[in-house]
Amino acid sequence: xxxxxxxxxxxxxxxxxxxxxxxxxxxxxxxxxxxxxxxxxxxxxxxxxxxxxxxxxxxxxxxxxxxxxxxxxxxxxxxxxxxxxxxxxxxxxxxxxxxxxxxxxxxxxxxxxxxxxxxxxxxxxxxxxxxxxxxxxxxxxxxxxxxxxxxxxxxxxxxxxxxxxxxxxxxxxxxxxxxxxxxxxxxxxxxxxxxxxxxxxxxxxxxxxxxx
Numbered sequence: 001x002x003x004x005x006x007x008x009x010x011x012x013x014x015x016x017x018x019x020x021x022x023x024x025x026x027x028x029x030x031x032x033x034x035x036x037x038x039x040x041x042x043x044x045x046x047x048x049x050x051x052x053x054x055x056x057x058x059x060x061x062x063x064x065x066x067x068x069x070x071x072x073x074x075x076x077x078x079x080x081x082x083x084x085x086x087x088x089x090x091x092x093x094x095x096x097x098x099x100x101x102x103x104x105x106x107x108x109x110x111x112x113x114x115x116x117x118x119x120x121x122x123x124x125x126x127x128x129x130x131x132x133x134x135x136x137x138x139x140x141x142x143x144x145x146x147x148x149x150x151x152x153x154x155x156x157x158x159x160x161x162x163x164x165x166x167x168x169x170x171x172x173x174x175x176x177x178x179x180x181x182x183x184x185x186x187x188x189x190x191x192x193x194x195x196x197x198x199x200x201x202x203x204x205x206x207x208x209x210x211x212x
């Protein structure tokens with residue numbers, strides 16, 4: 001079957017084009033084996049596409065190129081975005097709870113106020129992201145790159161940051177109840193005084209951390 005051409009949906013395209021995209025994604029999802037589906041999805045070039053506000057929940061987008069795409073307010077809950085290219089994409093206010101984002105490149109993406117509760121973000125690249133006021137309750141961010149990430153006022157309750165890179169991250173006013181930072185690198189990170197003692201006993205690297 002055919003696949004979407006590069007640059008298929010740019011900002012400002014019609015609702016009809018958006019609906020056609022959804023039909024194409026559904027058709028791909030019915031092509032057969034998981035390997036065949038992943039192969040078709042990986043060919044999709046949606047760089048710069050406007051997918052804002054669409055319902056793409058539980059969609060298989062494994063390996064898709066979504067760099068620079070507008071996904072603001074999009075429902076991607078339960079979607080498979082493993083190893084997708086999302087660098088520079090706009091995911092502000094997106095619904096991503098329970099989504100698989102393992103190994104995904106989210107560098108320089110906009111995730112402010114996004115819902116990432118229960119997300120699989122293992123080994124994901126979130127370098128330089130603005131996750132202010134986002135919710136990552138029970139998200140798995142083990143071994144993820146979170147250097148220079150803004151997590152101020154974010155809900156990080158019971159999130160797993162074990163062995164992650166949080167150098168120079170801003171966690172000011174973030175909710176960290178039950179979060180796991182074992183083996184994480186928090187060098188140069190901004191943290192509240194109330195969590196400093198707990199983190200010191202978690203084998204996390206706090207060298208150069210700033211307590212505010």
